[in-house]
Amino acid sequence: MVKVGIIGATGYAGGELVRILLRHRDVEIKWYGSRSYIDKKYAEVYQNMFELVEDKCLDDNIEKLADAVDVIFTATPQGYLAGILTEEILNKVKIIDLSADYRIKDVSVYEKWYKLExxxxxxxxxxxYGLCEVNRDQVKKARLVANPGCYTTCSILTAYPLVKEGLIDPNTLIIDAKSGTSGAGRGAKVPNLYCEVNENMKAYGVTTHRHTPEIEEQLGYAAGKNITVTFTPHLAPMNRGILATEYASLVPKADGTMPTAEDLRAAYEKYYKKEKFVRVLPDGVCPETKWVEGSNYVDVNFKVDERTGRVVMMGALDNLVKGAAGQAVQNMNLLFGFDEAEGIDLVPMFP
Amino acid sequence: MVKVGIIGATGYAGGELVRILLRHRDVEIKWYGSRSYIDKKYAEVYQNMFELVEDKCLDDNIEKLADAVDVIFTATPQGYLAGILTEEILNKVKIIDLSADYRIKDVSVYEKWYKLExxxxxxxxxxxYGLCEVNRDQVKKARLVANPGCYTTCSILTAYPLVKEGLIDPNTLIIDAKSGTSGAGRGAKVPNLYCEVNENMKAYGVTTHRHTPEIEEQLGYAAGKNITVTFTPHLAPMNRGILATEYASLVPKADGTMPTAEDLRAAYEKYYKKEKFVRVLPDGVCPETKWVEGSNYVDVNFKVDERTGRVVMMGALDNLVKGAAGQAVQNMNLLFGFDEAEGIDLVPMFP
Amino acid sequence: MVKVGIIGATGYAGGELVRILLRHRDVEIKWYGSRSYIDKKYAEVYQNMFELVEDKCLDDNIEKLADAVDVIFTATPQGYLAGILTEEILNKVKIIDLSADYRIKDVSVYEKWYKLExxxxxxxxxxxYGLCEVNRDQVKKARLVANPGCYTTCSILTAYPLVKEGLIDPNTLIIDAKSGTSGAGRGAKVPNLYCEVNENMKAYGVTTHRHTPEIEEQLGYAAGKNITVTFTPHLAPMNRGILATEYASLVPKADGTMPTAEDLRAAYEKYYKKEKFVRVLPDGVCPETKWVEGSNYVDVNFKVDERTGRVVMMGALDNLVKGAAGQAVQNMNLLFGFDEAEGIDLVPMFP
Amino acid sequence: MVKVGIIGATGYAGGELVRILLRHRDVEIKWYGSRSYIDKKYAEVYQNMFELVEDKCLDDNIEKLADAVDVIFTATPQGYLAGILTEEILNKVKIIDLSADYRIKDVSVYEKWYKLExxxxxxxxxxxYGLCEVNRDQVKKARLVANPGCYTTCSILTAYPLVKEGLIDPNTLIIDAKSGTSGAGRGAKVPNLYCEVNENMKAYGVTTHRHTPEIEEQLGYAAGKNITVTFTPHLAPMNRGILATEYASLVPKADGTMPTAEDLRAAYEKYYKKEKFVRVLPDGVCPETKWVEGSNYVDVNFKVDERTGRVVMMGALDNLVKGAAGQAVQNMNLLFGFDEAEGIDLVPMFP
Structure with a gap:
C-alpha cells in the first residue's frame, strides 16, 4: 500500500481527495494535515466522514510527513509549497501540488499574476504540468507534479485539439467559464454566503484572473507560439461543475476553404478517442455540468458557426474531481504505475 | 383608468404582467386570457394572487377583447398574433406584443429563424420595436409595439453605446448569455424539471437561437450597417435573471491609439446618464443578476482588456421584468402618456 | 413626511426595511446606521440600491438619532437596545425593535433563553408585542414596539384561532418550522456558506431555540394559561420563507364529539376574515413559501386527521417581510395612523 | 456474474440502480427496460452514462426477462408488478420490487390507500419487507423482496429502537419529513418544474400520504401492537435527500422516572452499533441530508426535551440510495450471499 499524506485536507479539494482515496485500492491515507483544525477529528470537520475516518487533523510539518509517506498532496494556498520545498524533501517523497506554485514556467509571469515572490x-x-492527457509520459517520471487548475483543465482540454491542429487562430480565443461555488473554497466570506450566491450570476476577475497565463502557456505549447486569450470566469449558483464556452475564428485550410465540422471532429477524435476521461459528445449534444458531477470526466463538444466563421467549443467537468482531486489522483496513478483509472472510475451522479 | 387585456396571462411573463399591473395606478386588468385554463380562477393558477385577483381566466377572443379594453398585451407563442391581427383590431386598441412576431423587419429572416410562415x-x-431607451419617441406614437426579447434587451443595451459610437467592431461581437429558467416558460417538459436544471449549467441553441437576428438587426441600426454576431444562450439554475457577457475588439481611434476606459465610459454615460432604468455601475463593479431581481433595471459595465485589444461588456436584468413584462408596461406608459416609471419603479429584492 | 432612522441597516432585515421604506409614501429614511460599514456608501454594501440610495452608513448613536427622526427601527443583535435605551430617548422618538429585547415579559425567561443579562x-x-393582528389597538398607543420574531409570527398566527377558541390542547402543540437562510443573517460563517447550505436540510437548536418561550408566552395568552410547546427550526436551501407545520390534538366538544373541519375553519374565519395580511387558503390547498415571497402575507390552512384525532396546521410567510421588516412597517403604520397597508401592499413575486 | 434486469430503468430510481450496479463487482446489467424509451440508447436518456452504457432500452417483457437474468429490479408504477407477476416467473428469478405492491400485508389497507385493486x-x-437492518435473515431466503419506500426507510429506522424498546408511546408519534425533488420522479409535470420547486417549501399529501400505513405496519411490529401515526411529507428545493424529524412522548420507566438521554442512546446502540449503514451521530450533532448524499448511509440522532416529556428524533438519508436503489442492491447482496456492502460502500459526496 502506498502511503499518502495530505496537506490542506480540510478545504473542499482536500475533502474530495479523501473521498476518492478512501476507495482507492492501492493507497492508505496516513496524514490529514490542516493548520486550522489541528487535533480535531477529521470527521468533525466533514461529518460525511463519520465512521469512515477516525484520524485527527495534524499540523502541516512537511519534513516529518516526507519521512512518513510515499506521496504528498498539497491542497494549500498559493506560495505555501514554494516556501517550504527542498531538495531533501523531493528526494524522499513524490509531491502532487494542487496549488499554482509550479504550474507556470516563467517565474516573472507567476509573480506578476499572483503578486507573490x-x-x-x-x-x-x-x-x-500534470494535465494527464497531454503530458502523460512526463508525469510518470516526475518527482513534482503541478496539478492544473480547475478552469484551466476545462479550458485547455476543450480547445486543445483545434489549437494543436491549427484549425483555429489561438489569438482569437475567448473563454467564458462558469463555475460552481466550491471553487471559491471553504473560507467564511460574505460573497460566498448562501444568500449572496443563490439566485445569482456574476462575472469576476474580468481580464485579471490568475488562470489566464496558465491557459496561455499550455495552449501556447500546442500552438507552437506565444498567444494571448481572453478568459472570463463566472460564479454560478451550484456546488460543483465548470462549464467553459469557448469562441475562436476558424483558420482557412490550404485550399482556402473553411474547416468543416467533420474536420474539427476528426481533430477531437485524434486526441481523445483513446482517452477514458475525455468524452467527445455526439454531434448536436451540448456538455452539461450535471452529467459529469462526481466523476473524473470532461465532456466536450463544438458547433461551427458558418455565418461568422467561428467555432463554439464547450467543455464541462466537476471542478473538484477532474478540476482538482480526481486529476491529482490520476497523476498519482501515473506516478506509481497503478491503473490510471483506479479510484477515479466514478460514475457521474444524476440527478 | 385605462383598461387592459392580457392574452396569455398564465405563462410566467403573463403572471409578471399581472403582478406589475395590479399596483399600476392608472390601469385595471379586465381580461385574463388563457387558452389552457378557461373558466378556472386565475388565483388557482397562480396562488400568490389569492385574494388579489378574483377573476376567472377567459378565452383569447381578440376581437371581443378589442372592444372591451384600451390596450392588449399578447404574451403568446410565436405566430399567434400574426395569425389573428387585423386592421380593424388595430383601429380599436393598442397592442403590445411580447412575442417575436413583429420584431424583425425582414420577413424572410423571421421565417427562416422561426421556421414559421x-x-x-x-x-x-x-x-x-419597443426598446424604450432607443426608440422612445416612436413608441409614443405606435399602434403596435413589438416588445423586445429578454436576451435581446440585455444583449443590445449592454453593447449599444460602444457600437453606436463606433468604439468596437460589431462584427467581432460575441455574446455569452446566461438565463434563469423562467425564460423557458411554464410548459411541462422534462428538461425544465427541477432535478434536470438544478446544479447544472449548459449552453443550448448554439449558433441557432432565434434572438440572434433580432440582436443583429438592432445593433446593425446602431452600427449603420449589416452585422453578424455570435450569440450563445445558457440555462442557469436560478428562477430569474439574465447575465450577458459580451466580447468585442476595440476600434483604434483616428490617431491610431486604442480607446481608453474613459472613452468607453463617456459613451455609456452619453446614452444612459439620463436613463432611469439603465444603471452604469462604478468602475470595477460587475453586474450581478441578483441586484436587479424583481426590478426593471438593467445594470451594465465593462472592462478593457489591453493585452488583447478587446473590451468585455456585461449586462444584467430580470428576464421577466425589463426582459418582458416590465418593459411591456414601460411601453404602455409611453403609449398612454403616463409617467414612464409608473408601476415599474420597483426596488430590486435582495436576497 | 415622517423621518425614519434605522440602526442595523446593513443586515438582511435592515436591507429589507430600506427596500420597503423607499416606496412608502409617508416617510423618508434619514439615517442608515451600521457599525460595520461607517462612512461607506449604503449602495456599496447593497448594490441593488445603486442610484436609489445616495447616503453613507452612519454610526449607531441613538441619542443623536433620537433628535433627528420620528421613529427608529433597531435591527440589532440581542441585548443591544436593552443596553442603551433610556426614558429620555423614548420621550423623543418611537422605537420599533426587531430584536428580542422587549418581547418577553418575564425577564428571567429572557435571561435564561438568551443567556444575557x-x-x-x-x-x-x-x-x-407588535403582532399586529392580535395587538393592533395596543400598538397604536405604544412608545416601544417589540417586533415579533420570524418563526414566532408564523408559528403563532398559524395556531392562534384554534388555541384561542379552545379547539386544540396547546400543550400537545408541536411546531416543525423550515426557514430560508436569510434568517441566519449576513455574518460570514462557514455553516452559512453556499456550499454548506445548498442541497441540504437540517434541524438546529433542537429543544433550545430562543423563539420557543416567545411562542409559549403569546399562545399562552390565547389559551389563558401557561403552556409548553415543542418547537424545532430547520434550515432550508432557499433565500427566503418560513413554513411552519404544526400538530396538536383536538379537544372534544361539549357533546363529546370531535371538532370538525368546519368548526376549525369557522375559527380561522372569525379571526382572519377581515385581516388583509392573513390569507386562509381554500380547503385542500397547502401554503407554500413561494406564494408569499416578497410580500407581507401569511398564508395559513389546516387538515384534520381523523385517524389520530389531531389537526395539522400550516403557515407560510416571508421571513424578511411579515417575519421582520414588513411587520415592522405595519407597526409603524399603526403607530402613526397611516393606512395599515401603506408600503407593504406588495404582490408576492412568482417565480 | 449474476445477471440483472431492470424494469423501469429510466426513472430516477432506475438510473440510480444503473449508477450503482455498473460498479458492483459481481453483477452485470443485461436488460434496461423502459416502456417510454424503447430502442433508444440508454445513454441518450441519461447522458451521464455516455461511453459507460452502450445498450438500448428494451420493452418490459417480464417473462422473456425472467429467462434471461437471475434477478429483476422493478422500479415501476404502483400496480404494475402485481398485475403481471406469476408463480412461474418467481420460480425462475428473484424479484426486488421498488414499488409498493408487496409491502403491505393487509391487502385491504393497500387497496384503500393506493386506490388500486x-x-x-x-x-x-x-x-x-426488505428493510435490511430489521429483516436481514428473512431477506436472504426470499424469492420476492418488497423494497421499502424512501420516506418509510428513513421514518422507521429513525424511531425503531425507541419503539422496539418501549421507550416512546408509538401512538404519539408525529413524523415531519422533508424530501428532495427526485422523489417526485422524472415525469413532466408543472409542479415539478424548476421554477415551481426552487425557493419553495410546501407540505403535500397531508394526512393521506401512502407511506403512512407502511410506517404504521412496520413500527407496529416493533411495538407489538397496531399503531397510528401522523406523517407529513414536504417537498424541499434540493435534488436528493430526506430528513425526517420525529416527535413522540417518552414512556416513564418502571420506577416512574423518565428515560434519560443515556437510556435512549443505549437503545440506538443496541440495534445499530453493528450496522454499517446506520450511523448514530455523536450527542448534539444533528443529521444533515448533505452528509449522506450519494451514499447508502442513514444518519440518526435524537434530543430529549425534558420540558415537554418528548423526544425529538432525526434521520437523514439519500432517497435514491438507501431510500431506493442502494437498499435494493443491499437486498440483492443478501439474496445472493455477496458482501452486504458490495457496490454500495459509497463515500458521501460533500459538497
Whole structure:
C-alpha cells in the first residue's frame, strides 16, 4: 500500500481527495494535515466522514510527513509549497501540488499574476504540468507534479485539439467559464454566503484572473507560439461543475476553404478517442455540468458557426474531481504505475 | 383608468404582467386570457394572487377583447398574433406584443429563424420595436409595439453605446448569455424539471437561437450597417435573471491609439446618464443578476482588456421584468402618456 | 413626511426595511446606521440600491438619532437596545425593535433563553408585542414596539384561532418550522456558506431555540394559561420563507364529539376574515413559501386527521417581510395612523 | 456474474440502480427496460452514462426477462408488478420490487390507500419487507423482496429502537419529513418544474400520504401492537435527500422516572452499533441530508426535551440510495450471499 499524506485536507479539494482515496485500492491515507483544525477529528470537520475516518487533523510539518509517506498532496494556498520545498524533501517523497506554485514556467509571469515572490524557483523547471492527457509520459517520471487548475483543465482540454491542429487562430480565443461555488473554497466570506450566491450570476476577475497565463502557456505549447486569450470566469449558483464556452475564428485550410465540422471532429477524435476521461459528445449534444458531477470526466463538444466563421467549443467537468482531486489522483496513478483509472472510475451522479 | 387585456396571462411573463399591473395606478386588468385554463380562477393558477385577483381566466377572443379594453398585451407563442391581427383590431386598441412576431423587419429572416410562415406581414413595417431607451419617441406614437426579447434587451443595451459610437467592431461581437429558467416558460417538459436544471449549467441553441437576428438587426441600426454576431444562450439554475457577457475588439481611434476606459465610459454615460432604468455601475463593479431581481433595471459595465485589444461588456436584468413584462408596461406608459416609471419603479429584492 | 432612522441597516432585515421604506409614501429614511460599514456608501454594501440610495452608513448613536427622526427601527443583535435605551430617548422618538429585547415579559425567561443579562428591564412592561393582528389597538398607543420574531409570527398566527377558541390542547402543540437562510443573517460563517447550505436540510437548536418561550408566552395568552410547546427550526436551501407545520390534538366538544373541519375553519374565519395580511387558503390547498415571497402575507390552512384525532396546521410567510421588516412597517403604520397597508401592499413575486 | 434486469430503468430510481450496479463487482446489467424509451440508447436518456452504457432500452417483457437474468429490479408504477407477476416467473428469478405492491400485508389497507385493486394478493404473504437492518435473515431466503419506500426507510429506522424498546408511546408519534425533488420522479409535470420547486417549501399529501400505513405496519411490529401515526411529507428545493424529524412522548420507566438521554442512546446502540449503514451521530450533532448524499448511509440522532416529556428524533438519508436503489442492491447482496456492502460502500459526496 502506498502511503499518502495530505496537506490542506480540510478545504473542499482536500475533502474530495479523501473521498476518492478512501476507495482507492492501492493507497492508505496516513496524514490529514490542516493548520486550522489541528487535533480535531477529521470527521468533525466533514461529518460525511463519520465512521469512515477516525484520524485527527495534524499540523502541516512537511519534513516529518516526507519521512512518513510515499506521496504528498498539497491542497494549500498559493506560495505555501514554494516556501517550504527542498531538495531533501523531493528526494524522499513524490509531491502532487494542487496549488499554482509550479504550474507556470516563467517565474516573472507567476509573480506578476499572483503578486507573490516565488521562494523556490529552482524547482519550476523540473515540475511537470500534470494535465494527464497531454503530458502523460512526463508525469510518470516526475518527482513534482503541478496539478492544473480547475478552469484551466476545462479550458485547455476543450480547445486543445483545434489549437494543436491549427484549425483555429489561438489569438482569437475567448473563454467564458462558469463555475460552481466550491471553487471559491471553504473560507467564511460574505460573497460566498448562501444568500449572496443563490439566485445569482456574476462575472469576476474580468481580464485579471490568475488562470489566464496558465491557459496561455499550455495552449501556447500546442500552438507552437506565444498567444494571448481572453478568459472570463463566472460564479454560478451550484456546488460543483465548470462549464467553459469557448469562441475562436476558424483558420482557412490550404485550399482556402473553411474547416468543416467533420474536420474539427476528426481533430477531437485524434486526441481523445483513446482517452477514458475525455468524452467527445455526439454531434448536436451540448456538455452539461450535471452529467459529469462526481466523476473524473470532461465532456466536450463544438458547433461551427458558418455565418461568422467561428467555432463554439464547450467543455464541462466537476471542478473538484477532474478540476482538482480526481486529476491529482490520476497523476498519482501515473506516478506509481497503478491503473490510471483506479479510484477515479466514478460514475457521474444524476440527478 | 385605462383598461387592459392580457392574452396569455398564465405563462410566467403573463403572471409578471399581472403582478406589475395590479399596483399600476392608472390601469385595471379586465381580461385574463388563457387558452389552457378557461373558466378556472386565475388565483388557482397562480396562488400568490389569492385574494388579489378574483377573476376567472377567459378565452383569447381578440376581437371581443378589442372592444372591451384600451390596450392588449399578447404574451403568446410565436405566430399567434400574426395569425389573428387585423386592421380593424388595430383601429380599436393598442397592442403590445411580447412575442417575436413583429420584431424583425425582414420577413424572410423571421421565417427562416422561426421556421414559421408570417401571416400578416403587412403590419411589420408600422410595428415599433419597443426598446424604450432607443426608440422612445416612436413608441409614443405606435399602434403596435413589438416588445423586445429578454436576451435581446440585455444583449443590445449592454453593447449599444460602444457600437453606436463606433468604439468596437460589431462584427467581432460575441455574446455569452446566461438565463434563469423562467425564460423557458411554464410548459411541462422534462428538461425544465427541477432535478434536470438544478446544479447544472449548459449552453443550448448554439449558433441557432432565434434572438440572434433580432440582436443583429438592432445593433446593425446602431452600427449603420449589416452585422453578424455570435450569440450563445445558457440555462442557469436560478428562477430569474439574465447575465450577458459580451466580447468585442476595440476600434483604434483616428490617431491610431486604442480607446481608453474613459472613452468607453463617456459613451455609456452619453446614452444612459439620463436613463432611469439603465444603471452604469462604478468602475470595477460587475453586474450581478441578483441586484436587479424583481426590478426593471438593467445594470451594465465593462472592462478593457489591453493585452488583447478587446473590451468585455456585461449586462444584467430580470428576464421577466425589463426582459418582458416590465418593459411591456414601460411601453404602455409611453403609449398612454403616463409617467414612464409608473408601476415599474420597483426596488430590486435582495436576497 | 415622517423621518425614519434605522440602526442595523446593513443586515438582511435592515436591507429589507430600506427596500420597503423607499416606496412608502409617508416617510423618508434619514439615517442608515451600521457599525460595520461607517462612512461607506449604503449602495456599496447593497448594490441593488445603486442610484436609489445616495447616503453613507452612519454610526449607531441613538441619542443623536433620537433628535433627528420620528421613529427608529433597531435591527440589532440581542441585548443591544436593552443596553442603551433610556426614558429620555423614548420621550423623543418611537422605537420599533426587531430584536428580542422587549418581547418577553418575564425577564428571567429572557435571561435564561438568551443567556444575557437584561440591562433595562424597566421598559419591558410598557413594550407592546407588535403582532399586529392580535395587538393592533395596543400598538397604536405604544412608545416601544417589540417586533415579533420570524418563526414566532408564523408559528403563532398559524395556531392562534384554534388555541384561542379552545379547539386544540396547546400543550400537545408541536411546531416543525423550515426557514430560508436569510434568517441566519449576513455574518460570514462557514455553516452559512453556499456550499454548506445548498442541497441540504437540517434541524438546529433542537429543544433550545430562543423563539420557543416567545411562542409559549403569546399562545399562552390565547389559551389563558401557561403552556409548553415543542418547537424545532430547520434550515432550508432557499433565500427566503418560513413554513411552519404544526400538530396538536383536538379537544372534544361539549357533546363529546370531535371538532370538525368546519368548526376549525369557522375559527380561522372569525379571526382572519377581515385581516388583509392573513390569507386562509381554500380547503385542500397547502401554503407554500413561494406564494408569499416578497410580500407581507401569511398564508395559513389546516387538515384534520381523523385517524389520530389531531389537526395539522400550516403557515407560510416571508421571513424578511411579515417575519421582520414588513411587520415592522405595519407597526409603524399603526403607530402613526397611516393606512395599515401603506408600503407593504406588495404582490408576492412568482417565480 | 449474476445477471440483472431492470424494469423501469429510466426513472430516477432506475438510473440510480444503473449508477450503482455498473460498479458492483459481481453483477452485470443485461436488460434496461423502459416502456417510454424503447430502442433508444440508454445513454441518450441519461447522458451521464455516455461511453459507460452502450445498450438500448428494451420493452418490459417480464417473462422473456425472467429467462434471461437471475434477478429483476422493478422500479415501476404502483400496480404494475402485481398485475403481471406469476408463480412461474418467481420460480425462475428473484424479484426486488421498488414499488409498493408487496409491502403491505393487509391487502385491504393497500387497496384503500393506493386506490388500486391488487391483482396478485397471493404473493403478499411470502414477500419479505426488505428493510435490511430489521429483516436481514428473512431477506436472504426470499424469492420476492418488497423494497421499502424512501420516506418509510428513513421514518422507521429513525424511531425503531425507541419503539422496539418501549421507550416512546408509538401512538404519539408525529413524523415531519422533508424530501428532495427526485422523489417526485422524472415525469413532466408543472409542479415539478424548476421554477415551481426552487425557493419553495410546501407540505403535500397531508394526512393521506401512502407511506403512512407502511410506517404504521412496520413500527407496529416493533411495538407489538397496531399503531397510528401522523406523517407529513414536504417537498424541499434540493435534488436528493430526506430528513425526517420525529416527535413522540417518552414512556416513564418502571420506577416512574423518565428515560434519560443515556437510556435512549443505549437503545440506538443496541440495534445499530453493528450496522454499517446506520450511523448514530455523536450527542448534539444533528443529521444533515448533505452528509449522506450519494451514499447508502442513514444518519440518526435524537434530543430529549425534558420540558415537554418528548423526544425529538432525526434521520437523514439519500432517497435514491438507501431510500431506493442502494437498499435494493443491499437486498440483492443478501439474496445472493455477496458482501452486504458490495457496490454500495459509497463515500458521501460533500459538497
Amino acid at each position: 516565488h521562494k523556490s524557483p529552482q524547482f519550476i523547471e523540473e515540475a511537470v | 408570417h401571416k400578416s406581414p403587412q403590419f411589420i413595417e408600422e410595428a415599433v | 437584561h440591562k433595562s428591564p424597566q421598559f419591558i412592561e410598557e413594550a407592546v | 391488487h391483482k396478485s394478493p397471493q404473493f403478499i404473504e411470502e414477500a419479505v
